[in-house]
Amino acid sequence: MTRTLRIGDQVVLDRERLAGLFEAIRKLGYVVHGPILSDGAIVLGPIESDRDLPIGWRDRQDAGTYRLERREDDAVFGYAVGPHSWKRLLFPPKRSLWRAEREGARFHLLPIVEDTPKLALFGVRPCEMAAIRVQDRVLANGQYQDSNYASRRRQAFVVVADCHEPGGGCFCASLGTGPTEQGEGWDLAMTEILQGRHRFLVRAGSSKGLDVLRALPWTETSPADLQAAERQRQRALRRMGRRMNPEGAKELLYQAASDNHWDEIAQRCLMCGNCTMACPTCFCVTVVDRTSLDGSQTERERVWDSCFSLEFSYIHGGSVRFSPYARYRHWMTHKLASWQDQFGTMGCVGCGRCIVWCPVGIDITEELETFRSRVGGNREAVR
Amino acid sequence: MRAIPKAKRPKLAVWKFASCDGCQLSILDLEDQLLEVLGSVELAYFPEATRAVLKGPYDISLVEGSITTRHDAKRIQEIRRNSAFLVSIGACATAGGIQALRNYANLRNYIQAVYPRPEFIDSLDKSTPIRNHVFVDFELRGCPVSKEQLLEVLNALLNGRKPNIPAYSVCLECKRKGNVCVMVAASRPCLGPVTQAGCGAICPSFHRGCYGCFGPAESPNGASLAAWLRRLGQDDEAIVRLFRSFNAASEAFHSVSTAHENPKPQG
Known part of the structure; x- marks a missing residue:
């Protein structure tokens, strides 16, 4: 570590150091949610460390079908997206809006506990980041604000992970929302590199993200790292299962x-x-x-x-x-x-x-x- | 809790027709709320709970079971005349139940095979739901009904509001719970997409396919689901069995099972 990192600087984090990233995020008081294996799929759930991630698994997806398979490597992000999306956490399926109690011919409102946990969303795909931005527009930045969503979203620490193994249902490339187009709204972005030494290219997208990244044992990127990332991106583009022409x-x-x-x-x-x-x-x-x-x-x-x-x-x-x-x-x-x-x-x-x-x-x-x-x-x- | 004066409590009657008693026992299964329920209504007729019998008319009648005898076909008319609000509860009362499998067979053969003295059996050829005989104010599905839904209907009636009993598919409940779809992820046959919600997606929550005990959802497309089940390797016999169980005689399930019982020749 020879210089002061800035937002947007891309550095290398070795695979063995991934546990430290979880520690750094949790130290800031976040409850980390991310991909886990459950019931034959990769779903979202609470995670403690990198050991909880679906290491070495991939998914095979097509219209109406989804299957998990063992990979030949120990990829951490070697799958596409599962049945859950992050709206489960930012916009939960059920929420109490208000309660009231009768008082003769009148009534009074009872306090409800606004459940707004400090969430860290780990392993958000670029397409999912795009989806969060869509929901931000609708629920947080539109004419009618959903205060619970806005609060959860504002507090959330988002770690985006580029996609190197798109699924058979995927068509983000044709909509410009992936596999590596992270856009805005995240705190850290990671690109997993499987070729050679298992490592991640990491950059901060916010001051919160920068604080976390600065605390990690990062090293400088080399041209070989960037080339490997680009090769992976090209491979992902070729393996995109579907295409949608949004024109007109x-x-x-x-x-x-x-x-x-x-x-x-x-x-x-x-x-x-x-x-x-x-x-x-x-x-x-x-x-x-x-x-x-x-x-x-x-x-x-x-x-x-x-x-x-x-x-x-x-x-x-x-x-x-x-x-x-x-x-x-x-x-x-x-x-x-x-x-x-x-x-x-x-x-x-x-x-x-x-x-x-x-x-x-x-x-x-x-x-x-x-x-x-x-x-x-x-x-x-x-x- | 606000106590309702005894004289103002609605008179509740619970009636049984051809059924297993499981649905009416769901009332007694409401362990945590039972005392409150009993404090809100006057139990006028409920032989599973009390020997006390009050005369009609009744404010609320819960009707369990299907009509399978001439005697019962008459009895339900009498109950309807004496009831302000009649709710049929469970797959038997709302679709004919598992005993409606007789509708697909020769009843005489069954009677001969089962009973040593068949001449004592006086039964109708078909098992039919309550609404085929009398006007029904509300139907509660399930085999058995969900005790939470049963409580919700009583609660809504006591408070003069509409019951929150959705008619959409089990899938909405299943996905809200965060279950992984057993059909997509494991090719397990599941009737969830064409079955009415209300059970809390119990079976898929335990990695099993839904077997449709809540009957058809509001806009069921059983033909399309059955066609997809064929692609997943289910044969016609399996599809007939899947659609022909507790809600066999419901129109939406019946049409699928009969279509696959006599499949059109291929090509």
Whole structure:
């Protein structure tokens, strides 16, 4: 350590020193969550040290299928993304909004404990970082702020890990959200190098990240490190399982609103809502009011909801989107088209979860291209 | 807890038709809330809990079981006439139950095979849900029902609000819990995507496929799920067995099982 590190400086951390990174983060009072092996998948859970990571595992993914496999090396980040996304931690599936107690003909509010843990998110993929930025726009920086999300997000320490083993469902490269495009919003970014000495290229993206990095036994990068990282990036780009052409997607889907192909999709779609639960940007919720049996207390709880449920669009007189095709059309059109009008970005980051975790393997990239071919636009094959 | 004066407590009756008693026993399984429940209603008829019998009419009737005899078909009419709000509870009462498997066979053959004196058995050819016979105000699914949902319906009735009983798929509950999908990650057949939520995704939480005991969700696409199960290596016989259990006679499951029982010739 011969110089003072600055934000953005890329340095080398040996694999054997990874445990120190966890110690440094935990010393700052963070509860670290990251990828762990559980029930035949790599999911997100609390981790104590590098030993809890899915070392030496990879995933094989395709439409409607996911399997774990042993790798031939001891890669720490040798897999793509699993069924969980970080919204589980930043925007939990259930949360109490308020409680009240009856007092004669009046009522008074009872205090609720705002659960805003100081989280460290370890091993966030660039596509997932992009998804967090999408949710930031919607939940923290938009017209209506979700204070719980904003607080969790503000406190979070984010460690991004470049992707060197994309999965069969992945198409981040075609959307510019990966495999190594980290964008903004993180504290540390890591690139795992498997070739030669097992090591990581690490850089800080914030002063919090810089404090952590400065405390670690880093060394300077060599041209060989950078070349190895670039080779890995090129390999990842070649192995991207899918592709989505976002060009003109908005106009394309608006024009396709009455296309018969929606009916064909609805023949396959189960209306189960798995895609919306697995999607890292889907943010829809409903509220449920609970009462005590004697009616003296009530609690309003917020839970993840899905635009595939009938009640989601239920208003006086019935559900607005009653037919299955209207529900799938709403979801896909929102994700790729109207999201742009609403929030200025696409709602899709190319992680492929909706394809992989669809029980019948409906592929949003394929459906988009089907619509493209039907309106006589760009007929270029997608895969 | 605010005590409800006895005279103002709604009269609750619990009725049994062709069933195993498991659903009504869920009331007694509400161990932590049982005293509060009993303090909020007047038990008018509930032979599993008390010998005391009060005359009707009843404010709330919980009806368990399916209609399988002429006698029961008459009895349910009487109960309906005496009940302000009638809730059918469980797969038997809402879909005909496991005993609706008789609908796919010759009842006479069963009776001959099982009973030494078949002439004593007077039974209908089909097992049918309560709503086929009388108007039902609310249906609670499951084999057995979820005791939490049962409490929620009573709670909602006592407080004059809508019960929070979602009609969407088990998958929403399963994913909220953070379960790894057993179908995607292990090719295990699972009816979760076409089955109504409410159980808390119990079976997938223990790495098993859902067997659909809560019956069809609001917009079930069983045909598409069955086609995918074929791709996962399930044969027609397995698909028929999967869709033909506790909710065999529900229209959405029945249509899939019959389609795969007599599959169209390939090609």
